[in-house]
Amino acid sequence: MxxxxxxxxxxxxxxxxxxxxxxxxxxxxxxxxxxxxxxxxxxxxxxxxxxxxxxxxxxxxxxxxxxxxxxxxxxxxxxxxxxxxxxxxxxxxxxxxxxxxxxxxxxxxxxxxxxxxxxxxxxxxxxxxxxxxxxxxxxxxxxSKEVTWPKIQKVMRQMNSGAQSLSDAAGVETVTLHFHKGEVFTGGSERGVQYLKEHPVVELSFTSYFYEKSAEEELPESTQRATSKKLVEQVKNIFQQKYAISTGHIGDVPYDSEDIVVNLKGLPTNIEFKRPSLYGVRQLQTIISNKSKFEMHVRSVHTALREHNYQQPGAVETQD
Incomplete structure (x- = not known):
C-alpha cells in the first residue's frame, strides 16, 4: 500500500x-x-x-x-x-x-x-x-494575473496571523506595514502593534516615503491631506518638546513673537525653522528623522541683539 x-x-x-x-x-x-x-x-x-x-x-x-x-x-x-x-x-x-x-x-x-x-x-x-x-x-x-483587493486583504490577514503564530511559537515579535494606493495598513504580533502605537514616527516615515514615491499615481486629495496633516502634527510635537526642554515650560512655540527669539540648532541644510504647517512633505519627513540632533535656544529680543552686537568687531558691551 x-x-x-x-x-x-x-x-x-x-x-x-x-x-x-x-x-x-x-x-x-x-x-x-x-x-x-x-x-x-x-x-x-x-x-x-x-x-x-x-x-x-x-x-x-x-x-x-x-x-x-x-x-x-x-x-x-x-x-x-x-x-x-x-x-x-x-x-x-x-x-x-x-x-x-x-x-x-x-x-x-x-x-x-x-x-x-x-x-x-x-x-x-x-x-x-x-x-x-x-x-x-x-x-x-x-x-496578466490581476491581484484583486480582496486577495490583498486576505494576504495581509494571513501575514498578521502568521506574525502572531511566530510570536507564540518562538517569541519573535513582528510589525507589518502595507502601502496601497495612498493608504497605510499596519499589523503584526500583539507587541509589534503596541510598538507602532507608541512610536507613531515609524508609520509616519513609512507613509511619507511611499507617498512621495507614488505621487505620480494621482492619489486622492483626501489621502494627501491626511498624510500631510499627520506629519505636521508630528513635527509640531517635536518642536514643542524641544521648547519645553529649553524653557522648562510646556506650551506652544512662539513662532511669531516680537519679544522672543527662537533658534533651533541641528536642522538639516536648506531647512529653516518655521511653523510646521509651512513645510513640504519631504521637509517634514527629514525633520522627523533628524529630531535627535536638535537643540533649541530661546532668548529675549534684547538679549539676542546684545549678543549680536557684542560679536561685531570693535563692539562694546553695554550695561542693562
Missing part, C-alpha cells in the same frame, strides 16, 4: 522541497510538480500523491507552526518553520507552461494530465538559453 511505502531521508527532503515550491495539492494544477517529484525520487506516482495528503494533514495537526514566512530553525523554538505561499510568485517554468498549453501540440492532447506531462517533458529538453528567455517574460506574465 502507498501509505506504508518506506521513504528514505533524501526522498523525504526532496518531497518537502517540492511541497514548499508549490506542490501542495493532488489536483491537476500541480500535475507538473507531481511528475518532477516522481522522477527526482524514483517513487510511484500514487506514493507521491499520498505523501502530499499525509504531509498536509501533519501540518494541520500542528506538528510545526504554519506561518507565512520562510525561516531557518529558531533557537528555543519548536523546529523549522515551513514556508507559506500567500501569493504564488511566477517563475520561468510557469511562463513556459502557460505558453505551452496554448500551443497546437497541447491542444491536440485529450486530457489535462497529458498536457501538463508534455509541458514538463518539453521543459526538461529545453536549453538554458530557452529557459532564460522564459524568465525574461515573467513580468509580462505577471501583469
Amino acid at each position: 502507498a501509505d506504508r511505502y518506506p521513504l528514505s531521508e533524501d526522498q523525504k527532503k526532496t518531497l518537502i522541497r517540492f511541497y514548499e515550491e508549490g506542490m501542495q495539492s493532488k489536483g491537476k494544477t500541480c500535475a507538473s510538480f507531481h511528475l518532477q517529484a516522481q522522477k527526482a525520487t524514483n517513487l510511484p506516482l500514487d506514493v507521491v500523491l499520498n505523501w502530499i495528503s499525509n504531509y498536509k494533514r501533519s501540518q494541520r495537526k500542528g506538528d510545526s507552526p504554519r506561518v507565512g514566512i520562510a525561516s531557518s530553525d529558531i533557537p528555543g523554538g519548536p523546529g523549522p518553520l515551513k514556508k507559506g505561499r500567500f501569493l504564488s510568485i511566477p517563475n520561468a517554468y510557469n511562463v513556459h507552461v502557460a505558453e505551452f498549453l496554448k500551443s497546437e501540440n497541447a491542444l491536440a492532447l485529450p486530457t489535462t494530465k497529458e498536457k501538463y506531462s508534455a509541458a514538463a517533458e518539453k521543459w526538461r529538453s529545453m536549453s538554458e538559453e530557452e529557459k532564460a528567455n522564459c524568465k525574461e517574460r515573467i513580468g509580462e506574465y505577471s501583469k
